[in-house]
Amino acid sequence: xxxxPPDAPIAPPPKSRMRLALESDVFYTFRRxxxxxxxxxxVLVLVLSSVLAPWIAxxxxxxxxxxxxxxxxxxxMEPNAFTGETFLLGTDDQGRDVFSTILYxxxxxxxxxxxxxxxxxxxxxxxxLISGYVGGWLETIIxxxxxxxxxxxxxxxxxxxxxxxxxxTPVEYRDQMAIWVLxxxxxxxxxxxxxxxxxxxxxxxxxxxxxxxxxLIGRTPGAIMLRHILPNVLSPVLVIATISLALAIIxxxxxxxxGVGAPxxxxxxxxxxxxxxxxxxxxxWWILFFPACTLLALALSVNLLGDWLRDALxxxxx
Amino acid sequence: xxxxxxxxxGLTRHYDVSGGLFSRSQVxxxxxxxxxxxxxxxxxxxxxxxxxxxxxxARLVTFIEEPTEGALTLDGKPxxxxxxxxxxxxxxxxxxxxxxxxxxxxxxxxxxxEPLVINRPKMSGKEREAQARKTLGLVGLRPEHFDRYPHMFxxxxxxxxxxxxxxxxxxxxxxxxxxxxxxxxxxxxxxLNLLVDLQDRLNLAYLFISHDLSVVHHVADDVIxxxxxxxxxxxxxxxxxxxxxxxxxxxxxxxxxxxxxxAKADRIKLAGExxxxxxxxxxxxxxxxxxxxxDRCRVERPDLQGDAHLAACHxxxxxxxx
Numbered sequence: 001x002x003x004x005p006p007d008a009p010i011a012p013p014p015k016s017r018m019r020l021a022l023e024s025d026v027f028y029t030f031r032r033x034x035x036x037x038x039x040x041x042x043v044l045v046l047v048l049s050s051v052l053a054p055w056i057a058x059x060x061x062x063x064x065x066x067x068x069x070x071x072x073x074x075x076x077m078e079p080n081a082f083t084g085e086t087f088l089l090g091t092d093d094q095g096r097d098v099f100s101t102i103l104y105x106x107x108x109x110x111x112x113x114x115x116x117x118x119x120x121x122x123x124x125x126x127x128x129l130i131s132g133y134v135g136g137w138l139e140t141i142i143x144x145x146x147x148x149x150x151x152x153x154x155x156x157x158x159x160x161x162x163x164x165x166x167x168x169t170p171v172e173y174r175d176q177m178a179i180w181v182l183x184x185x186x187x188x189x190x191x192x193x194x195x196x197x198x199x200x201x202x203x204x205x206x207x208x209x210x211x212x213x214x215x216l217i218g219r220t221p222g223a224i225m226l227r228h229i230l231p232n233v234l235s236p237v238l239v240i241a242t243i244s245l246a247l248a249i250i251x252x253x254x255x256x257x258x259g260v261g262a263p264x265x266x267x268x269x270x271x272x273x274x275x276x277x278x279x280x281x282x283x284x285w286w287i288l289f290f291p292a293c294t295l296l297a298l299a300l301s302v303n304l305l306g307d308w309l310r311d312a313l314x315x316x317x318x
Numbered sequence: 319x320x321x322x323x324x325x326x327x328g329l330t331r332h333y334d335v336s337g338g339l340f341s342r343s344q345v346x347x348x349x350x351x352x353x354x355x356x357x358x359x360x361x362x363x364x365x366x367x368x369x370x371x372x373x374x375x376a377r378l379v380t381f382i383e384e385p386t387e388g389a390l391t392l393d394g395k396p397x398x399x400x401x402x403x404x405x406x407x408x409x410x411x412x413x414x415x416x417x418x419x420x421x422x423x424x425x426x427x428x429x430x431x432e433p434l435v436i437n438r439p440k441m442s443g444k445e446r447e448a449q450a451r452k453t454l455g456l457v458g459l460r461p462e463h464f465d466r467y468p469h470m471f472x473x474x475x476x477x478x479x480x481x482x483x484x485x486x487x488x489x490x491x492x493x494x495x496x497x498x499x500x501x502x503x504x505x506x507x508x509x510l511n512l513l514v515d516l517q518d519r520l521n522l523a524y525l526f527i528s529h530d531l532s533v534v535h536h537v538a539d540d541v542i543x544x545x546x547x548x549x550x551x552x553x554x555x556x557x558x559x560x561x562x563x564x565x566x567x568x569x570x571x572x573x574x575x576x577x578x579x580x581a582k583a584d585r586i587k588l589a590g591e592x593x594x595x596x597x598x599x600x601x602x603x604x605x606x607x608x609x610x611x612x613d614r615c616r617v618e619r620p621d622l623q624g625d626a627h628l629a630a631c632h633x634x635x636x637x638x639x640x
Contacts (some may be wrong), residue, residue, distance in 0.1 A: 087507075208414040208418040208419075209414075209415055209418045209419035210418060210419050210420055210421040212382070212413070212419075213411070213413065213419055213480075213483065214412065214421075214432070216380055216381075216382065216411060217404065217406060217410075217433040217436055217437065217487070218403055218406050218434060218436045218437055219436060228421050228459065230423065231421075231423040232421070232423055296552075
């Protein structure tokens, strides 16, 4: 008696990866969820238009030679009183086309967001894996540091790191370094949740027998962490990364709005909102309104996508 | 008689159980003074209830942990910690849970070739694959299973894969840590027959750890019965099953279900629980649960006595069953 009779029908050959992806459960729930499809479309449009900004934008807002101060404060879709030029979303005080500044601003917002989350993810996964697998005093140090950091609002941590980093960079490099400092600050304020989730999952995985089996054939601890545990703890990380991306974009906007983030020479959406709020009560509403709407659409759709992903990957919520 | 492949002398493993802030640390004697020999082509079964030190024994034998006292010899050479990396390929293990023992993100091929990648670095990729495919056939799986993932297999097939992985390095000793207790009864017999067949073909020495006496009866040549980390009875399968000397063995055997409705229900019910291994007194560890306990049992610990069939009891059960 055997559990696999020799005359069992031979199964069809394995399908290609693309076909497997299209037939998977995750893709099925995606098609069935209108919220997920719409937010994915919004994210796609926004990301594409910011990547293709140099080709889509009517003007380059950072090229001073293309600016005409006479165009300042042109309302949307109305011809300017002096030059007669019309702008889709109006212009700001210096005559920069708001539509173009939004496209270029979103580029910086997205870049900072993605880079900060990537940095936080690498840091968090590394520390979480090590503290979960190695344990002992190393784990105590890492996780207690994480706990302490969690007691502060993350925006406060980011401001603190930003302030210190700004203090140590020479004045002449400050504007160039600002973006990178921003990434560092947001990334460092965000690694904790990655580390906690990865550590928790690692504690579960490391006691499974396949890890013991790997140790038994002589795998080193580093190889076990990378080849055996990491692939099995990645799916919760994917969910957190998506939701963190929305949070990182908002954190960057908040910092820039407060004036400690992206400099006016490289404005992100947050910088644009800060510039715009100065003119809100004098009637030039469009300078604030359109960047704010873009930020809202971007953060909301990324967040909804993350929520959907969390539900789709969690079998208990189906 | 031929020389044993592996032998253990006084194998002991203690754990320090560090107490909390206000309690002193204690010593847990997981395995105490175990002697045994493994011979090529023979199966030694270790039997006992949960918590008696079976799995610790498996970890000692497979060089995951170092014994506190005592020593292992492999092929007549004593084993030291420095030799561990070289000896890993000689001793391999099959785990209990076929669902936990295969990495869900690796294909069967990757799982089977991994031991070779680490321990046979000079082997070419082609040779590795050829050997993995050969072993896959040896355990009764098909070549097309090579590129599939573990979740596509049943429990019995997974256990075949686990056996194949253990065989990849051509070990001399195979530790089987409850290899069939997670499986259906019908699949248990298929896996057991596979193991018996592989032993004949490859001349392997098995250390078969189990709590299931009917399974042990099927595969074992020799049996060690463990209680609280110590061997209480040791002998050939026939002797131990036919005429157990230690009261604990007799109680275990009486608890094995038999497929005979007319058989007299003469189960011996043991009183009490397995005591904590932290609080083993001076006397016989089985004394608190034994129906034959006398004063001597509570003060003096019995040693294994006998020639071929040994038992650690002051008042062993005679051939008449009394």
